[in-house]
Amino acid sequence: MNTSIDLAALLCSRLCHDMLSPVGALNNGLELLADERDPEMRQRCLELLEQSARTSASKLKFFRLAYGAAGGFGEMVPAEEPREVLQSLIANDERVTLDWAVGEQSLPKPAVKVLLNLASIGLDALVRGGTLSIGAERSRGATEIAIRSAGPRIAFDGKIGLALSGDLDPAELSGKTAPAHMIRQLASELGGGVQYAQSDGALVLGAVLPDPEGLIG
Template sequence: MTSPNDLAALLCSRLCHDMLSPVGALNNGLELLTDEQDPAMRQRCIELLEQSARTSANKLKFFRLAYGAAGGFGDHVPVEEPRELIEALTADDERLSLAWSVSESTLAKPAVKVLLNLAAMGIDALVRGGTLEVGAERNGGATEIAIRASGPKVAFDATIGRALGGELAGSELSGRTAPAHMIHTLAKEQGGGIQYAHTPEALVLGAVLPDPEGMIG
């Protein structure tokens, strides 16, 4: 059994791990800019600083909604918010392309968190680039979410799959698997579930979450 405090600590560890690279690049760029005198090289340093700052901001916005309480005080979130966050993450890598297919105008907050975290897993799986397909629709009183990552080499840690299935807890969890455990718990609390299928060419992640009462499109 994993306590809420332990899970929060693991999610913080994951956030810090993912932020280390862009923030470190900012620090390195500032050091280079301080010592560099050549105008062309200084301009290149500034461009790298801008890129690292943009990447850092995009990741923080993503984590704020995927892990935290962003999205306002309502029960639903406009789909433009998660779309913009996922577009920003895929735009950071020219080898990635995004295919967005969400028919709803709003999604319940639990569905948004599940969608964002599954999309992040799909992006992580495309180690050599590829296409991330994101879909969601309401059907029969439930929100169905489908993420498909396809490319020349699709990698997926089986431990994350076990966390998605609720097979990890306590000391078995880590910062890497905490997001998967979080959305498994979230889906279970909503009366839904999460599934996945992996081959070397594709990773398919799906979730079904019963809609809250009063859900509007």
């Protein structure tokens, strides 16, 4: 399984898997609201519906930038866009803190895609909460990205590591490992690379991405 169509199918599977919970909650909330007559319970249903709607919108914004073509932007994307996406993803989890240390006003579109996918991997690793630190800097025609997840317990699937390093057999790709495979391919096509390192209390993910050909700035 190594064609672009296969990869797209796996990314679609991942998208559907991640959207199932908030969309299902919306459906359940609407069914409860239709049958509920108690004013307090109806208000509670509305609050849950609002939360599920925000979660769904946040995930769709993430997928647009992390997987898609990010239509509406040029070759450069305002750095505020990925920051807002990540903040919205963790808004309902009080155990996770976002430490945003990106001084650039804008980043190349491929760098935003890699940053968000690495950040998603880092966020998934914080199974008991912790701090997700994001850094990025443009220098000498390339963007350097650093993601650090630190918490009481770090959970990291070894197959994701293999996909990041380019050592996972394409036949073993799944919806879970497809994003890592995608950004590894993207980095390689640009002449850059992706790295990771794990310790007991932290997971560090990084990438160096030369600017796409023809990009000025």
